[in-house]
Amino acid sequence: MAEEAPAPAELAKVDYRPPARDWREPAVDFRRGTYCYGAAPKNLQYLGLPNPRPWQPHDADWKLPPDWKQTILAGMKDRLERFRSFRLFMDICVRCGACADKCHFYLGTGDPKNMPVLRAELMRSVYRRYFTLPGRLLGRLGGGRELTEDVLKEWFYYYHQCTECRRCSVFCPFGIDTAEVTMMGRELLTLVGCNINWILEPAANCYRTGNHLGIQPHAFKDSVDFAVDELEEMTGIRVEAPINKKGAEILYVIPSAETFGTPHYYTLLGTLLLFHAIGLDYTLSAYASEGGNFGLFTSHEVMKRLNAKIYAEARRLGVKWILGGECGHMWRVVHQYMDTMNGPADFLEEPVSPVTGTRFAQARSTKMVHICEFTADLIREGKLRVDPRRNDHWVATFHDSCNPARAMGLLEEPRFVLRSVCQRFHEMPESTIRERTFCCGSGSGLGTDENFEMRMRGGFPRANAVRHVRDRFGVNLVACICAIDKATLPPLLEYWVPGMNVAGVHELVGNALVVEGEKARTQDLRGQPLASPEAPAGA
Numbered sequence: 001m002a003e004e005a006p007a008p009a010e011l012a013k014v015d016y017r018p019p020a021r022d023w024r025e026p027a028v029d030f031r032r033g034t035y036c037y038g039a040a041p042k043n044l045q046y047l048g049l050p051n052p053r054p055w056q057p058h059d060a061d062w063k064l065p066p067d068w069k070q071t072i073l074a075g076m077k078d079r080l081e082r083f084r085s086f087r088l089f090m091d092i093c094v095r096c097g098a099c100a101d102k103c104h105f106y107l108g109t110g111d112p113k114n115m116p117v118l119r120a121e122l123m124r125s126v127y128r129r130y131f132t133l134p135g136r137l138l139g140r141l142g143g144g145r146e147l148t149e150d151v152l153k154e155w156f157y158y159y160h161q162c163t164e165c166r167r168c169s170v171f172c173p174f175g176i177d178t179a180e181v182t183m184m185g186r187e188l189l190t191l192v193g194c195n196i197n198w199i200l201e202p203a204a205n206c207y208r209t210g211n212h213l214g215i216q217p218h219a220f221k222d223s224v225d226f227a228v229d230e231l232e233e234m235t236g237i238r239v240e241a242p243i244n245k246k247g248a249e250i251l252y253v254i255p256s257a258e259t260f261g262t263p264h265y266y267t268l269l270g271t272l273l274l275f276h277a278i279g280l281d282y283t284l285s286a287y288a289s290e291g292g293n294f295g296l297f298t299s300h301e302v303m304k305r306l307n308a309k310i311y312a313e314a315r316r317l318g319v320k321w322i323l324g325g326e327c328g329h330m331w332r333v334v335h336q337y338m339d340t341m342n343g344p345a346d347f348l349e350e351p352v353s354p355v356t357g358t359r360f361a362q363a364r365s366t367k368m369v370h371i372c373e374f375t376a377d378l379i380r381e382g383k384l385r386v387d388p389r390r391n392d393h394w395v396a397t398f399h400d401s402c403n404p405a406r407a408m409g410l411l412e413e414p415r416f417v418l419r420s421v422c423q424r425f426h427e428m429p430e431s432t433i434r435e436r437t438f439c440c441g442s443g444s445g446l447g448t449d450e451n452f453e454m455r456m457r458g459g460f461p462r463a464n465a466v467r468h469v470r471d472r473f474g475v476n477l478v479a480c481i482c483a484i485d486k487a488t489l490p491p492l493l494e495y496w497v498p499g500m501n502v503a504g505v506h507e508l509v510g511n512a513l514v515v516e517g518e519k520a521r522t523q524d525l526r527g528q529p530l531a532s533p534e535a536p537a538g539a
């Protein structure tokens with residue numbers, strides 16, 4: 001159950017007046033509804049991470065290891081030496097303030113420590129104190145802060161009020177990426193056992209079964225078989241959905257939520273129908289049964305290991321290349337980190353569409369193509385028959401999910417696909433889409449029930465833009481291409497813009513797709529009646 005949250009009218013009254021207290025004072029109020037629970041010891045143990053013990057952030061005693069301070073400082077030193085970006089981000093901020101009002105958590109809370117510049121300063125001040133001459137000599141006068149337990153708690157609080165969305169970095173004239181600072185903050189906290197359960201449990205499940213929910217291979221197969229049966233009932237078409245098929249041309253990796261949760265599941269139905277329509281030689285994998293990578297929110301080491309399973313499975317199955325589904329952080333890891341962590345994937349081939357012959361040169365190194373790139377190419381080359389009238393019950397807009405938009409620049413393909421399969425489409429205001437898109441407010445593992453108020457606050461700017469297109473154009477559907485969005489936008493929009501629907505782009509593709517041998521459609525993939533039901537076949 002979600003924590004009780006104040007009514008929307010109450011939450012919308014944001015007080016932007018700065019507090020009287022000196023920002024360097026670190027005391028944090030762990031108020032219910034504004035933070036996530038600590039990681040359970042079994043999950044730390046499973047991942048081989050330090051200091052497993054029962055604890056909660058609201059406890060006075062966090063049961064830190066006796067040498068916690070040395071551990072954090074040694075970890076910081078190590079990372080300053082290993083990651084040039086980290087040292088650079090600690091050194092070059094000129095406090096111009098261009099990022100200050102760009103974070104959705106600042107806009108939704110009015111808390112200055114949610115300004116990206118100040119969020120980074122929470123760590124920079126410690127960096128200065130221990131790793132720069134002025135800070136070592138002059139302490140506070142040199143801009144330094146002692147690393148105390150209260151500072152550690154403050155890091156925990158504010159580095160879990162950043163969804164690592166990277167919106168602020170778009171506006172920084174120096175390209176400072178506060179998400180990377182947050183990643184370092186979380187990684188350092190993990191060194192002393194202070195991570196959140198909603199991150200470590202999915203990561204531990206992935207170690208064990210390959211996916212976030214701990215779905216075992218037989219259950220994964222059951223879910224996919226169920227989707228095949230249901231699709232046949234709806235369309236009259238019996239598709240094949242191979243799992244672990246050796247020698248298939250393509251490995252298709254999805255977020256596991258598509259096999260059990262709605263609205264994600266309808267995306268799976270859409271893609272299964274698409275692959276049938278084009279006769280694709282592909283396979284799913286019961287081991288690489290998750291594209292999402294919660295290692296991104298834990299440590300570089302966990303991220304690397306979770307990403308490696310996709311490539312290990314591609315090698316085992318002997319595929320030529322990998323197609324990836326509507327997932328968010330999978331793509332950030334693939335585009336920004338995979339090559340230097342596990343790549344280049346030279347044992348695979350440069351991806352070429354078997355239907356159009358298009359060479360996906362942008363995936364030359366990772367060998368991994370996004371499903372929207374793949375489908376956009378099919379449509380552009382005239383290889384799909386679609387009837388966009390079948391989506392006439394929807395007036396759609398598109399929410400750019402942070403990672404595909406900002407970490408891989410996937411801006412036009414989903415729009416091209418949507419405009420091809422949907423007659424009524426309206427953009428949200430320019431300042432809230434594409435590279436400048438607003439986060440759902442629950443990414444990077446923060447989508448927990450106990451964190452409900454903070455999520456509603458963080459998602460406020462996105463919801464506001466949705467409300468705008470609802471009021472102006474009658475939009476009733478937000479399309480997106482991220483599993484976290486599909487899980488977190490429904491409660492967010494129910495709170496701020498009740499009655500709004502959320503769907504994957506390939507759900508709408510599946511609705512519109514005209515497939516040889518199908519029966520007349522009267523319903524969409526959700527089982528909802530079409531605006532204009534078609535005549536039965538043969539009528």
Ligand code: SF4
Pocket residue numbers: 102103104105114115116119161162163164165166167168169178179182439
């Ligand atoms: S990365 Fe996103 S959530 Fe984090 S500080 Fe920047 S804008 Fe805010």
Ligand code: SF4
Pocket residue numbers: 092093094095096097098099100116117171172173174175176
């Ligand atoms: S925009 Fe960049 S340089 Fe300016 S305050 Fe923010 S992080 Fe610092």
